Amino acid sequence: MLIELLVSVGIVLGLLGIVFGLVDPSGGALAVQSLAADVHQRQRTTLGEIHRHLLLAGSGPLPGANGVIGHLRPAVAPRLRGAAADPAPGADRVSVLYGVPGASGARLGAPLSGSPARVRLLPVAGCALPCGLSDRSGGLAVVYDATGRSDLYRVTDLDGADADLERLASGGGVYGAGSLIVPVLVRGYYHDAGAEQLRLHNGAGSDLPVVDGVVGFAVRYFGVAHPTLPPPAGPAAVTAPCLAAAAAAGAPASGIGVLSPALLSDDASCAAGGMPFDVDLFRIRRVRVEVTLRVADAAWRLPATGSPLMPVRNAAVRDVVASVDVAPRSLAGW
Numbered sequence: 350m351l352i353e354l355l356v357s358v359g360i361v362l363g364l365l366g367i368v369f370g371l372v373d374p375s376g377g378a379l380a381v382q383s384l385a386a387d388v389h390q391r392q393r394t395t396l397g398e399i400h401r402h403l404l405l406a407g408s409g410p411l412p413g414a415n416g417v418i419g420h421l422r423p424a425v426a427p428r429l430r431g432a433a434a435d436p437a438p439g440a441d442r443v444s445v446l447y448g449v450p451g452a453s454g455a456r457l458g459a460p461l462s463g464s465p466a467r468v469r470l471l472p473v474a475g476c477a478l479p480c481g482l483s484d485r486s487g488g489l490a491v492v493y494d495a496t497g498r499s500d501l502y503r504v505t506d507l508d509g510a511d512a513d514l515e516r517l518a519s520g521g522g523v524y525g526a527g528s529l530i531v532p533v534l535v536r537g538y539y540h541d542a543g544a545e546q547l548r549l550h551n552g553a554g555s556d557l558p559v560v561d562g563v564v565g566f567a568v569r570y571f572g573v574a575h576p577t578l579p580p581p582a583g584p585a586a587v588t589a590p591c592l593a594a595a596a597a598a599g600a601p602a603s604g605i606g607v608l609s610p611a612l613l614s615d616d617a618s619c620a621a622g623g624m625p626f627d628v629d630l631f632r633i634r635r636v637r638v639e640v641t642l643r644v645a646d647a648a649w650r651l652p653a654t655g656s657p658l659m660p661v662r663n664a665a666v667r668d669v670v671a672s673v674d675v676a677p678r679s680l681a682g683w
Contacts (some may be wrong), residue, residue, distance in 0.1 A: 384644045384666045388562070392642050393560045395547060395560045396673045397636050402445045402536045405635075407679035408532045409448015410481075418448045418491060419679045420579045420588045423630035427568065427610035431489065431501060431552025432517050435436060443568040443636065444537035444550070447679075452481020454490070455529030461492060462523040464516035465505065470530070478510050481532045488551030489535055490514075494528040497587040503532070503553055517552070518625060531588045539591035539681040547640070564668060565641030570608040572632035575599040579683045591619035608632060612646040634680050639672035 409420020409515055418424070427438045434444075448454075453476045458469035472478050484492060484507045492514075493499035501512040506513040512530075537554025540563060547563045550556050579588060595618065608629065618628035644666040 403675035406677035442539035
């Protein structure tokens with residue numbers, strides 16, 4: 350009996366070993382599916398958010414104003430902009446500027462000079478003060494005059510028709526009474542390779558992580574061969590003075606080409622007008638963003654290109670690479 354019992358126990362243990370051997374790979378497969386789905390979901394969310402902001406790049410204010418944000422200042426740039434921003438250009442960063450949707454902005458009731466400064470605001474037709482301006486969520490605004498000269502400001506306090514403004518970039522000059530002040534948003538995405546994060550800079554000093562597990566973030570810019578004047582946005586439309594000068598001096602645009610970050614930052618053509626950026630930024634018509642994400646747990650990783658170091662487990666999740674091409678609406682037909 351004892352021998353038969355031992356034999357039976359041995360058989361049972363052998364069968365259990367076979368069953369567990371079969372179950373473990375299936376458990377690994379289920380875990381891989383769950384982790385892969387998470388990586389794909391994070392990627393879709395990230396690219397969807399970037400796509401949404403790039404579509405809006407350069408838009409605003411509401412129709413009827415004598416200017417379009419993207420005609421006054423570059424809608425897209427390969428560097429961060431605003432307060433506490435790193436001005437160094439690179440292929441691993443992109444910033445987007447556009448008017449707050451649905452906001453018309455206001456007019457200056459008195460000349461604006463220096464920074465900080467307090468100004469009285471006047472409503473434009475069809476809006477009641479503060480006409481979309483706010484000292485919350487960054488409180489950014491672009492002030493511009495009839496010549497197309499502009500500066501990026503932050504609204505630090507808003508009290509009825511009075512606003513306290515702080516200029517965020519070197520510029521200067523006086524903006525006369527009647528100049529427009531339009532609320533804007535800045536969205537600057539950049540890759541923190543050390544932390545494997547994509548981060549968001551809002552132009553007003555806020556810097557927050559967007560998504561973890563990012564091991565690659567690359568931005569490519571495509572545009573026309575030479576800066577050209579945009580189509581008129583109204584009977585009194587204005588453009589940046591350096592853009593008007595470059596368009597008048599150059600040949601007609603022909604074709605779409607790749608614009609490197611170095612090309613888009615190799616001079617300060619607009620500096621004479623108090624705007625420290627390269628006029629070539631006005632050539633951008635399309636942007637391609639590529640994001641590479643990986644699973645957070647290193648034990649489940651397998652890079653998309655393969656690796657001599659296999660993961661600890663018998664199943665793995667490859668890095669996921671995807672890209673999105675966006676042509677900002679405000680730049681269409683320009």
